[in-house]
Amino acid sequence: MSDLLKGKNIVVMGVANQRSIAWGITKSLHNAGANLIFTNRQERSYKKLVKLLEENGIEAKLIVTCDVASDESIQSAFSEIKDKVGVIHGLVHSVAFANKEELKGEYADTSRDGFLLAQEISAYSLVAVTKAAKELMTEGGSIVTQTYLGAERVIKNYNVMGVAKASLEASVRYLAEDVGKYGIRVNAVSAGPIRTLSAKGVSGFNEKTSVITEKAPLRRNIDQDQVGDATLFFMSELSRGITGEVLHVDSGYHIIG
Numbered sequence: 675m676s677d678l679l680k681g682k683n684i685v686v687m688g689v690a691n692q693r694s695i696a697w698g699i700t701k702s703l704h705n706a707g708a709n710l711i712f713t714n715r716q717e718r719s720y721k722k723l724v725k726l727l728e729e730n731g732i733e734a735k736l737i738v739t740c741d742v743a744s745d746e747s748i749q750s751a752f753s754e755i756k757d758k759v760g761v762i763h764g765l766v767h768s769v770a771f772a773n774k775e776e777l778k779g780e781y782a783d784t785s786r787d788g789f790l791l792a793q794e795i796s797a798y799s800l801v802a803v804t805k806a807a808k809e810l811m812t813e814g815g816s817i818v819t820q821t822y823l824g825a826e827r828v829i830k831n832y833n834v835m836g837v838a839k840a841s842l843e844a845s846v847r848y849l850a851e852d853v854g855k856y857g858i859r860v861n862a863v864s865a866g867p868i869r870t871l872s873a874k875g876v877s878g879f880n881e882k883t884s885v886i887t888e889k890a891p892l893r894r895n896i897d898q899d900q901v902g903d904a905t906l907f908f909m910s911e912l913s914r915g916i917t918g919e920v921l922h923v924d925s926g927y928h929i930i931g
């Protein structure tokens with residue numbers, strides 16, 4: 675337990691279950707003394723979250739519903755946060771979605787609707803929640819999103835999500851410029867493959883983890899706690915000079931040719 679985030683109010687979006695990257699982040703932020711506010715889309719995630727918080731002795735300051743596909747939902751979530759919590763200092767965006775059928779085969783087969791859906795949920799959502807959150811970050815703040823190497827390179831099966839993550843990473847840079855003048859920083863963590871609910875059932879996940887143990891400098895896969903600690907760094911004053919950055923938490927895999 676440290677005091678790095680003592681007294682800081684941080685919104686965490688995207689805990690679906692105990693395997694979620696956002697849950698690893700929750701543990702790191704809680705251990706650093708942060709007050710946490712959560713948003714979920716599905717009722718199932720809400721129930722899992724309540725149980726996880728109870729099992730781990732973590733008290734949420736607030737839990738609100740937020741479907742990032744809807745401007746009304748985002749507005750009502752952040753207005754409830756404003757009413758019940760007031761000032762916030764951090765926002766963790768750990769949300770993505772694409773149609774399963776478009777996460778295999780050729781990218782060239784991506785449908786118009788599938789392309790737009792992946793962009794809307796996985797990239798535009800960061801823009802929309804940054805706009806809402808910045809109104810509550812009157813003491814400055816830090817926004818952190820989650821990305822993947824498929825934004826930078828062609829990675830088999832990642833397809834439409836790779837293009838959405840490229841858009842997300844570019845958004846990190848444009849948003850960083852917009853909100854920097856208010857003392858708000860925007861960064862991304864680019865995590866190596868982690869077995870989560872999203873990763874389950876998508877083609878080719880297993881081969882991605884075995885390549886890491888073979889080729890990454892550290893010869894091992896990463897876990898949710900490592901992403902949690904990197905996100906804690908971005909949330910804290912330790913990273914006060916950094917914005918618009920994409921930090922790889924991937925056992926060094928991205929440096930290998």
Ligand code: NDP
Nearest residue numbers: 688690694695715716719741742769770820867868870872
């Ligand atoms: P999870 O399945 O645990 O989390 C995905 C989350 O996205 C869920 O909580 C889900 O909420 C949420 N979500 C989907 N659609 C919406 C929506 N319309 N509105 C609000 N929330 C929504 O998977 P991960 O923890 O793996 O994913 C978190 C982030 O990490 C994603 O951005 C992913 O791309 C990224 N990432 C994951 C890697 C991995 O290997 N797992 C590697 C690199 C990056 P609900 O369940 O309530 O629908």
Ligand code: KAL
Nearest residue numbers: 770771772773774777822831832867871872873876879882
């Ligand atoms: C190259 C990799 C292998 C997997 C390929 C694509 C992974 C895309 C991630 C994307 C978020 C998955 C989905 O959108 C799944 C969705 O269609 C079905 N799942 C659900 O609806 C569940 C129930 C909910 C909780 O999921 C969501 N998202 O709401 C990439 C691997 C190696 C790394 C990964 C998994 C990266 C990443 O971005 O997640």
